[in-house]
Amino acid sequence: MSENLLELKNISKRFGGLVALDNVSLVLKPGEIHCLAGENGCGKSTIIKTIAGVYTPSEGEILIDGKPVTGFTPAQSVQRGIQVIYQDFSLFGNLTVAENLALNTMLLEGKKSVSWKRIRELATKALARLGVTMELDADVESLPTSGKQIVAIARAMMGDARLIIMDEPTTALTRPEVDALFRIVRDIQAQGIAVLFVSHKMREMLEISERLTVLRNGKKVAEGPIGDFNEAAITRAMTGHDLTDQTYEWAPAKGDVQPRLDVKQLSIPGAFENIDLTLRAGEIVGLSGLIGSGRTEFALALFGMNPKYTGSVTIDGKAVHPKSVQDAINSGLAYVPEDRLTEGLFLTQSIERNMLATSFENFVSGIFIDRKKADAATKAMFAAMQIAAPSPQTPVNHLSGGNQQRVVLARWLLTGARVLILNGPTVGVDVGSKAQIHRKIRELATENGLAVLMISDDVPELVQNCNRVIVMHRGRFVDEIAADTLNEDALNDRLKALK
Amino acid sequence: MTIFRRSEFIIAAILVVAMIFIGLINPAFWSMDNMFGLLRSNVIIGIMALGVLVVMISGGIDVSFTAFAVAAMYLTVKGMLYFGYEGVLVPFIAATLIGLVLGAFNAFFIHTFRMIPLIVTLGTGSVVRGLLLGLVGTSIINIDKMPPQLINFAKVNLVNATSATGTNYGLTAMILIYLGLALVTHLFLRYTMIGRSIFAYGGAPEAAKRVGFDTRKTLLFVYCFAGALAGFAGLLQGSMIWQANPRDFAGFELDVIAAVVLGGASIFGGRGSVAGTLLGVFMLVMVKNSLIIMKVDTTWQRVVVGLIIVGATALTAWRDRKKLV
Numbered sequence: 001m002s003e004n005l006l007e008l009k010n011i012s013k014r015f016g017g018l019v020a021l022d023n024v025s026l027v028l029k030p031g032e033i034h035c036l037a038g039e040n041g042c043g044k045s046t047i048i049k050t051i052a053g054v055y056t057p058s059e060g061e062i063l064i065d066g067k068p069v070t071g072f073t074p075a076q077s078v079q080r081g082i083q084v085i086y087q088d089f090s091l092f093g094n095l096t097v098a099e100n101l102a103l104n105t106m107l108l109e110g111k112k113s114v115s116w117k118r119i120r121e122l123a124t125k126a127l128a129r130l131g132v133t134m135e136l137d138a139d140v141e142s143l144p145t146s147g148k149q150i151v152a153i154a155r156a157m158m159g160d161a162r163l164i165i166m167d168e169p170t171t172a173l174t175r176p177e178v179d180a181l182f183r184i185v186r187d188i189q190a191q192g193i194a195v196l197f198v199s200h201k202m203r204e205m206l207e208i209s210e211r212l213t214v215l216r217n218g219k220k221v222a223e224g225p226i227g228d229f230n231e232a233a234i235t236r237a238m239t240g241h242d243l244t245d246q247t248y249e250w251a252p253a254k255g256d257v258q259p260r261l262d263v264k265q266l267s268i269p270g271a272f273e274n275i276d277l278t279l280r281a282g283e284i285v286g287l288s289g290l291i292g293s294g295r296t297e298f299a300l301a302l303f304g305m306n307p308k309y310t311g312s313v314t315i316d317g318k319a320v321h322p323k324s325v326q327d328a329i330n331s332g333l334a335y336v337p338e339d340r341l342t343e344g345l346f347l348t349q350s351i352e353r354n355m356l357a358t359s360f361e362n363f364v365s366g367i368f369i370d371r372k373k374a375d376a377a378t379k380a381m382f383a384a385m386q387i388a389a390p391s392p393q394t395p396v397n398h399l400s401g402g403n404q405q406r407v408v409l410a411r412w413l414l415t416g417a418r419v420l421i422l423n424g425p426t427v428g429v430d431v432g433s434k435a436q437i438h439r440k441i442r443e444l445a446t447e448n449g450l451a452v453l454m455i456s457d458d459v460p461e462l463v464q465n466c467n468r469v470i471v472m473h474r475g476r477f478v479d480e481i482a483a484d485t486l487n488e489d490a491l492n493d494r495l496k497a498l499k
Numbered sequence: 500m501t502i503f504r505r506s507e508f509i510i511a512a513i514l515v516v517a518m519i520f521i522g523l524i525n526p527a528f529w530s531m532d533n534m535f536g537l538l539r540s541n542v543i544i545g546i547m548a549l550g551v552l553v554v555m556i557s558g559g560i561d562v563s564f565t566a567f568a569v570a571a572m573y574l575t576v577k578g579m580l581y582f583g584y585e586g587v588l589v590p591f592i593a594a595t596l597i598g599l600v601l602g603a604f605n606a607f608f609i610h611t612f613r614m615i616p617l618i619v620t621l622g623t624g625s626v627v628r629g630l631l632l633g634l635v636g637t638s639i640i641n642i643d644k645m646p647p648q649l650i651n652f653a654k655v656n657l658v659n660a661t662s663a664t665g666t667n668y669g670l671t672a673m674i675l676i677y678l679g680l681a682l683v684t685h686l687f688l689r690y691t692m693i694g695r696s697i698f699a700y701g702g703a704p705e706a707a708k709r710v711g712f713d714t715r716k717t718l719l720f721v722y723c724f725a726g727a728l729a730g731f732a733g734l735l736q737g738s739m740i741w742q743a744n745p746r747d748f749a750g751f752e753l754d755v756i757a758a759v760v761l762g763g764a765s766i767f768g769g770r771g772s773v774a775g776t777l778l779g780v781f782m783l784v785m786v787k788n789s790l791i792i793m794k795v796d797t798t799w800q801r802v803v804v805g806l807i808i809v810g811a812t813a814l815t816a817w818r819d820r821k822k823l824v
Contacts, residue, residue, distance in 0.1 A: 075711065090709045094702035094769030103699065106692065107711045114690045 004066060005030045005163060005194055006051065006082070011060035013046050020046040021057070022218045028163060031192045033185065035209030035226070037199060039238050039430040040400050043218040044198050048165055051196075052084045053077035078108070081162030087171065089152040093141030098123035100140050100151055105158050126154040129191075130184060146177040153184060157193065164188060165196040170204055182208050200238070200430045202231045214238055239432040248442055250282055250467040250483070257281070258317045260451035261419045263302070266311035271297040272475035275311070279419065279451035284441065286462035286469035287455045288491065290498055294475040295455050296338075299421045303335040304328035315419060329358060334412030336405075338424040344408045345396050352378045352392040354407050359414040381410040385440065402433020409440060413448070420444065423455045438465050459495070463488050473498045506763040506818070510778045517782065521789045528789065532662050535670045537781075537788055542677045543739070545780040546732040547755045548762075549684045550725030552776045555759055556688070557721045558701040558768025559616035563605060563624030564598075564755075565748035567726050568733030570631045571597040575734050576743040577635065579646045587652045591734055598730020599723045601627060606722035610715050624752075631745055640743040653738035673735060680728070685773035693720055701768030750801075757804050758783040760811040767816070783807065 006028040013021040021043045028034055038044050049055045050062070053074040061068050064080050091100050101123040106114070123136050132150055140151060149169065156164050166185075170178045185195055185208060199205055205212060205226070212229055214222040214237040222229075222237040229237075261279040266272070272294035279285055287295050301309045304322030313320050315332050322328035328335070337344055345354055355378050356363065363374040382392045385406045389399055396404055405425065412420060425441065426434040442465065444450045456462050462469050463486055471479035471494050479494050522528045547564060554561040571594040579590055601623070608619045642650070656669030688694040696717045699707040708714050737743040762779025764771030786807070790800050 074709075078711070086709070088706075090703065090706035092699050092702040092706060092769070094765075095698060099695070103695070104710055112692055114692060114695055 003029060004063070007061075007063040007066075008047070008050070009061040009063065011047075011050060011057045011062070013043075013050060013055055014058045020218050021050070023060075024215070024218070024220045026213055026220070026223075028194050028196060030162065031189055031194055032211060033189055033195045033197060033209045035197045035199060035205040035212045036215065037202075037205055037212060037234060037238060038215035039200060039432050042215040042238075044215060045167070046218075047215070048084060048167060048196075048198060051077065051082060051163075051165065053082075078159070081160050082165070083156035083159075083161045083163070084165045085149075085152045085156050085167065085169065087167050087169075089148050091140050091148055091152060091155075093139065095140060096137050097134055097140055097143070097151055098136040101126045101155050101158065104155055108159055122158070126158050129157055130154050131187065132184075145172045146174075146180065149173070149181065150184070153188070157188065161193055163194045163196065165198065167198045168200070169197070170199065170201060178204065202234050202431070205234065206231070216240055235431055238430075239435075247463065247483075247486070248284055248445075248465050248467055250284070250445070252280060253282075259314075260316060260449075261453075262312075262314040264312045264314075266298070266301065266309055266313065268297065268301055268306060268309045270475075271301075271306075272472075275477060277453075277470070277477070279453060281418075281449040281451055282445050283468075284445050284452040284454055284466045286466035287453055287472060288457065288459075288462055288469060288495060289472035290495070293472040295472045296423060298472070299335060299423055299453070299455060302328070302421065303333055329415050329417070332416065332418040333421065334415060334417030334419070335421045336408050336412060336423060336425060338427060345404060347397040348395055350393045350395055351382065351387060351389060351399070351407050354396050355381055355392070355411045355414055358411055359416075362414070362416070377414060378410075381414060385410045386436075400433060402429050402436055405429060405433070405437050406440060409437075409444070413444070417450065419451050419453070421453045421455070424458075425454060425456065426458065426461060434461075441465065459488050459491050463491060471495065471498070506815075507772060507775045507778065510761070510763055510775055510782070514778055514782050514785075517785065521785070525789070525792055527792065530662075531660060532668050533788075533792075535658075535668055537784060538674050539671045539739075540784045540788065541780055542671065542673045543732050543736045544751075544755055544758060544784060545677045545777065546680055546728050546735070547751075548758045548776050548780050549680055549773065550728035551755050551759045552762070552764055552771050552773065553684070553688070553697060553721055554616070554725045555764045555766065556701045556768060556771045557697045557717065558704065559609065559718075559721065560756070560766075561605065561616065561620045561722065561725050562752045562756075563601070563620035563622075563627065564725050564729035565752045566624035566627040566631075567598045567601045568729040568736070569745060569747050570601065570627050570733075571595070571730030572733035572737040572747070573631060573635060573640075573743050573745045576640055576646065576649075576737055579649075580640070580644065584646075585648060587648050590646075590649070591731060594730045594734035595727045596730070598733070599727040601730075602723040602726020603719060605726070606719040609722070610718045635745065637745055639745070642741040645737070645741055645743065649734075649738040650741050653735065671739075673739065676735070681773050681777055688773065693717065697721055698769055701770075703769075753808065754783060754787075754804055757808045757811070760808060760815065763815060765815050765818075766812055770815075779811075 004027050008024060008026040011021055011024050012019070024043070024047065026047070036044055036047065046055060050057055053072045053076055056072065062072055063069070069076070098119050102119040105122055120136060127134055130150065130153065134147065134150070140148060143151070169181060173181060188195055197209055206229065209226050212224065212226050213220060214234065216238060257280065259278045259280050261277070263275055263277040266275040275298060289295050297306070300306055302313065304324045304327045307321065307323040320331040322331055322333065346357065356374055360369060363370050363377065378392050387403050387406050389403065396407055399407065422441070426437055429437065441452060445452050454462065454466060467483045469481045469486060469491060470477050481490055481494065527533055547568065550564060551561055574597060575590045575594040578593065584590065605619055605623055608614050609616050653673060655672040657672050657675070659667065659669040661667050688697065693716070696707065696712040699710070699712060700714055700717050704714065736747065758780040759776055760766065761782055762775035764775065786803060787800055790803060
């Protein structure tokens with residue numbers, strides 16, 4: 001028997017004229033945890049689908065146990081013990097845990113009839129193998145994400161799995177859940193099963209994997225034991241260049257300048273109390289704290305989504321009390337929500353329409369939209385934002401995450417916003433786009449004179465981009481770290497002290 | 500599965516309350532005569548509802564089955580008259596097959612072109628009705644021409660009795676066919692892989708494909724099953740009312756869908772049960788029957804059916820949404 005479980009030899013895959021994979025080789029040994037890293041669109045999913053037999057490579061060879069396989073299909077891939085856990089888990093929410101676990105095996109066995117006793121037996125066995133207990137009769141849709149993931153992993157391990165591929169498994173998990181997942185992954189490994197861990201989160205790769213392969217633009221750009229890498233090396237491999245880690249510098253303007261945003265004694269009982277906040281032009285102020293600290297509630301109140309607050313809000317010296325989102329926009333506020341995909345964008349619509357979505361009233365003459373004026377504005381914004389797309393007419397769902405985020409930013413700039421509130425601006429964005437978004441935010445602050453409030457859980461992001469960071473806890477501002485003492489350790493310490 | 504049990508329990512409870520209420524207003528409701536009549540009215544709508552249930556579990560909807568039922572009935576009766584055929588079994592098989600083949604067209608369009616089931620079945624239903632009236636005929640085949648063996652078959656009663664006023668009545672044996680089909684449907688949904696594939700497809704179509712279900716087969720089965728049951732029910736309807744009317748069942752699909760929704764099947768797919776559907780069918784028939792007894796105008800009955808659809812759908816939608824949060 002060969003010592004390689006799976007070997008991809010010089011695999012290329014083309015879709016029409018597009019090269020998704022270019023001469024990529026990958027070796028997986030039995031029982032190893034291997035990490036496949038790369039930015040969105042680098043060919044990670046094409047590799048997964050090639051190994052799963054969904055795509056047939058245009059060139060190259062797939063070897064399993066040292067023997068070449070031809071005409072590889074999904075069914076054959078499963079037969080040879082390869083299991084893929086996709087990001088959406090491919091579970092059936094309307095069926096019970098037991099049935100979800102047993103369906104695969106029963107299908108593989110080519111069963112025509114269903115024995116419910118057997119379903120329970122199979123499910124019990126599958127969960128026992130992972131060492132977890134779970135209510136077998138619960139509907140899967142009633143489980144939390146981490147529970148669904150356990151079901152998906154347990155299901156993948158049935159039927160003599162030898163390689164489990166996990167596609168971005170930690171995206172929707174909290175840190176304790178990630179730890180639990182890693183324990184399970186190591187358990188799987190102890191049973192001699194190889195795991196291919198697909199991710200773009202560097203810390204997790206360094207923590208869990210033994211070997212690493214990095215893809216960029218469909219090419220393999222680095223590989224080796226994890227000991228050969230550190231964050232900077234992986235970043236360089238993934239993006240192709242070093243990313244600046246220069247912190248944001250801001251100096252107050254000379255003289256007595258009016259603050260952009262001045263919040264005094266803002267309170268909503270049960271959400272937050274006595275918040276005082278002053279933002280000046282060009283400032284980027286971080287706001288951190290645990291989930292439930294009241295930070296999102298505070299942002300939403302400013303943005304007119306909960307007008308029942310007491311206290312005062314002043315923008316550029318003018319007292320405002322936004323009672324609706326429209327009010328807030330008119331007073332010069334902009335809010336970019338956490339989940340830009342579900343809350344912020346019309347995915348099938350063009351970049352242009354998405355940009356104009358909140359500012360159409362700025363481009364009307366009479367009852368009609370002034371197309372010329374709107375076109376000029378969106379074209380200028382399209383160029384200024386450096387959105388990578390053929391034209392402003394491109395639908396937003398054709399863009400990468402980072403470019404989508406820029407469309408959202410552009411939209412708010414078109415409203416003439418002077419105060420920008422960002423909630424988790426780079427959640428789910430890969431490292432290269434992240435840097436570009438950060439650069440854009442800084443430009444907006446320095447060149448356009450915006451005041452930015454950046455709500456984030458990402459400590460490096462806050463440290464790098466903010467001139468000061470406020471820590472919120474149980475509805476109050478409890479701490480503030482000024483620029484001169486701001487570093488990752490300091491912020492981490494303060495956040496840990498909250499518990 | 501507790502949710503199923505729970506929603507069926509609720510439906511049954513509502514049914515009992517409604518029956519007591521209706522019985523108080525109109526004591527004749529509880530008479531054996533009325534009960535037998537009610538059960539008889541369950542047969543056709545019930546058999547069709549079983550088909551619609553399976554379609555709805557798969558996440559689809561079917562509004563073409565009444566057209567298929569009419570086509571199956573009218574073509575079969577016409578054929579029987581043309582050939583002078585004397586039996587009963589072959590015509591029923593023929594009607595079932597006509598429905599099945601027409602159902603296969605639905606499955607073909609829905610699977611091959613990934614079309615929305617509502618649009619496909621609106622289209623095929625309209626085409627089938629139009630072709631039937633345009634090519635086959637528009638005249639009603641009345642009792643004088645209707646094959647007598649069909650009428651005699653549908654006349655078979657399980658129990659016969661004579662009321663105080665001297666009229667004869669009985670419990671039709673057709674109820675056994677309905678309950679038999681219901682049992683088969685239940686066993687099939689619960690204990691066969693293809694039955695489970697319907698639930699899986701209705702819950703997550705993409706995942707069903709990935710797990711390795713042959714979803715083309717699943718869809719083909721679902722729509723053929725609905726078509727076949729409709730075809731069978733169509734001919735049975737003709738036999739029970741002693742006439743074959745090519746314009747029969749107009750608007751009836753709404754009643755059937757209302758009954759299935761009332762029985763707790765989810766409009767989002769993935770949820771539903773035969774037991775619930777039996778209860779839903781009984782409830783709908785009972786409500787309509789009571790409206791007739793209370794001499795409510797038929798136009799108002801449409802209003803009631805519409806309200807039942809909206810109300811029951813809202814309830815199940817609310818139930819399913821709540822679970823997702």
